Amino acid sequence: xxxxxxxxxxxxxxxxxxxxxxxxxxxxxxxxxxxxxxxxxxxxxxxxxxxxxxxxxxxxxxxxxxxxxxxxxxxxxxxxxxxxxxxxxxxxxxxxxxxxxxxxxxxxxxxxxxxxxxxxxxxxxxxxxxxxxxxxxxxxxxxxxxxxxxxxxx
Amino acid sequence: xxxxxxxxxxxxxxxxxxxxxxxxxxxxxxxxxxxxxxxxxxxxxxxxxxxxxxxxxxxxxxxxxxxxxxxxxxxxxxxxxxxxxxxxxxxxxxxxxxxxxxxxxxxxxxxxxxxxxxxxxxxxxxxxxxxxxxxxxxxxxxxxxxxxxxxxxxxxxxxxxxxxxxxxxxxxxxxxxxxxxxxxxxxxxxxxxxxxxxxxxxxxxxxxxxxxxxxxxxxxxxxxxxxxxxxxxxxxxxxxxxxxxxxxxxxxxxxxxxxxxxxxxxxxxxxxxxxxxxxxxxxxxxxxxxxxxxxxxxxxxxxxxxxxxxxxxxxxxxxxxxxxxxxxxxxxxxxxxxxxxxxxxxxxxxxxxxxxxxxxxxxxxxx
Numbered sequence: 001x002x003x004x005x006x007x008x009x010x011x012x013x014x015x016x017x018x019x020x021x022x023x024x025x026x027x028x029x030x031x032x033x034x035x036x037x038x039x040x041x042x043x044x045x046x047x048x049x050x051x052x053x054x055x056x057x058x059x060x061x062x063x064x065x066x067x068x069x070x071x072x073x074x075x076x077x078x079x080x081x082x083x084x085x086x087x088x089x090x091x092x093x094x095x096x097x098x099x100x101x102x103x104x105x106x107x108x109x110x111x112x113x114x115x116x117x118x119x120x121x122x123x124x125x126x127x128x129x130x131x132x133x134x135x136x137x138x139x140x141x142x143x144x145x146x147x148x149x150x151x152x153x154x
Numbered sequence: 155x156x157x158x159x160x161x162x163x164x165x166x167x168x169x170x171x172x173x174x175x176x177x178x179x180x181x182x183x184x185x186x187x188x189x190x191x192x193x194x195x196x197x198x199x200x201x202x203x204x205x206x207x208x209x210x211x212x213x214x215x216x217x218x219x220x221x222x223x224x225x226x227x228x229x230x231x232x233x234x235x236x237x238x239x240x241x242x243x244x245x246x247x248x249x250x251x252x253x254x255x256x257x258x259x260x261x262x263x264x265x266x267x268x269x270x271x272x273x274x275x276x277x278x279x280x281x282x283x284x285x286x287x288x289x290x291x292x293x294x295x296x297x298x299x300x301x302x303x304x305x306x307x308x309x310x311x312x313x314x315x316x317x318x319x320x321x322x323x324x325x326x327x328x329x330x331x332x333x334x335x336x337x338x339x340x341x342x343x344x345x346x347x348x349x350x351x352x353x354x355x356x357x358x359x360x361x362x363x364x365x366x367x368x369x370x371x372x373x374x375x376x377x378x379x380x381x382x383x384x385x386x387x388x389x390x391x392x393x394x395x396x397x398x399x400x401x402x403x404x405x406x407x408x409x410x411x412x413x414x415x416x417x418x419x420x421x422x423x424x425x426x427x428x429x430x431x432x433x434x435x436x437x438x439x440x441x442x443x444x445x446x447x448x449x450x451x452x453x454x455x456x457x458x459x460x461x462x463x464x465x466x467x468x469x470x471x472x473x474x475x476x477x478x479x480x481x482x483x484x485x486x487x488x489x490x491x492x493x494x495x496x497x498x499x500x501x502x503x504x505x506x507x508x509x510x511x512x513x514x515x516x517x518x519x520x521x
Contacts, residue, residue: 051236054388056349060311060429061251061322063323063326063331066244069241070208135254139256140298141296144272
């Protein structure tokens with residue numbers, strides 16, 4: 001595997017992990033992390049709250065416009081072994097941003113990457129999928145099926 | 155001109171103490187929590203987020219509690235809070251086509267790919283007050299059905315494939331996206347700025363403006379192509395990270411209004427569009443927004459601008475309820491010196507009137 005592919009793979013993996021973590025509660029991430037001995041790490045940037053302007057597109061698919069802002073918390077963490085992780089999340093939970101940053105650093109680590117994927121990301125992803133499936137099934141029950149109505153009448 | 159009032163400080167402090175007491179209400183009644191507001195008054199929270207122009211359920215719930223349920227006051231509080239935070243940047247534009255749909259209806263086609271999904275709606279309820287809610291009830295568990303994996307493309311995208319509807323305007327190369335929180339409003343305003351203004355505009359104002367177009371003041375023959383509500387993922391391109399970072403999901407409502415045709419000697423006639431997008435489940439808001447967005451395109455579409463809803467300066471200058479309430483409500487603050495000068499002028503005019511109307515003066519005038 002060449003270096004560029006490797007870099008892209010790792011980026012995709014980090015992004016996939018962040019996508020799961022952003023949907024979890026700080027307490028859920030912390031509880032999963034407590035299951036293993038973490039390497040030494042420090043805050044590279046203490047959690048801070050700010051705003052991100054959210055954009056939509058005219059007509060849904062056209063030129064962008066500014067819809068309104070959202071609160072966002074962010075942090076950065078460095079492992080003693082050098083990996084730097086970033087954490088971003090909607091809301092103002094600085095601890096959650098810090099935990100995401102820690103996980104992002106761990107995901108990049110040779111020694112902890114697999115462990116954090118199996119012990120933290122995978123179970124949280126499963127939990128997210130279950131929640132989504134539940135919501136999708138409740139939504140599906142409200143689907144109006146015109147074909148069925150026509151058949152029923154005939 | 156405002157004038158300091160001696161002794162005002164203590165009175166103001168006491169008034170605020172009394173307000174806090176009134177806010178709490180009867181203390182033998184349980185205090186309402188932010189979670190309760192967020193979970194059980196969710197649509198009020200959605201409205202405060204939309205018009206406060208800040209997506210944060212907890213802050214909106216706090217604002218509603220602090221404002222004693224006065225939503226415009228709550229919106230004001232949220233706007234003021236927003237000014238205390240730094241802005242990290244702007245998100246990637248959200249993709250409403252990839253929405254995790256919880257509701258999606260079309261009034262134009264009954265059979266749409268992905269289906270019509272009613273979701274949690276007041277539509278088709280009988281609008282009868284439900285006494286059981288006064289007691290507190292545990293609702294039935296929602297029914298479930300097998301979830302479909304079929305995509306739910308936007309209805310306008312389907313119409314667009316046949317060229318029956320105009321396509322959305324593309325971004326011009328290098329064009330910046332207007333932001334009315336950063337630059338003062340100038341007219342004429344482009345559609346990006348108009349939509350930002352409408353997205354944070356007062357729902358009641360937009361409802362009335364949209365309604366006025368239906369009643370003939372800038373008629374544009376609307377159909378609801380589609381309304382959809384659900385979760386979309388948000389990504390933020392953080393330079394330090396080097397890729398678009400997922401931030402989590404937000405709930406949005408989108409309305410695609412399909413309106414009567416445009417066309418020319420060189421362009422085949424096609425439907426035109428109005429667009430609405432807002433935080434949370436805000437159906438009335440996005441429908442009104444889409445009607446007004448379409449009306450405000452009058453000039454661009456070569457229509458005569460005659461009605462208030464077509465006048466962008468009128469609409470955009472009066473849509474913001476924080477600005478509006480600020481100017482209306484400032485009238486109740488002390489205007490003693492202003493009023494004294496008005497009073498002085500009026501007395502002088504009355505004296506002149508009296509002098510002109512003494513019996514002698516009258517007689518003189520009659521002769």
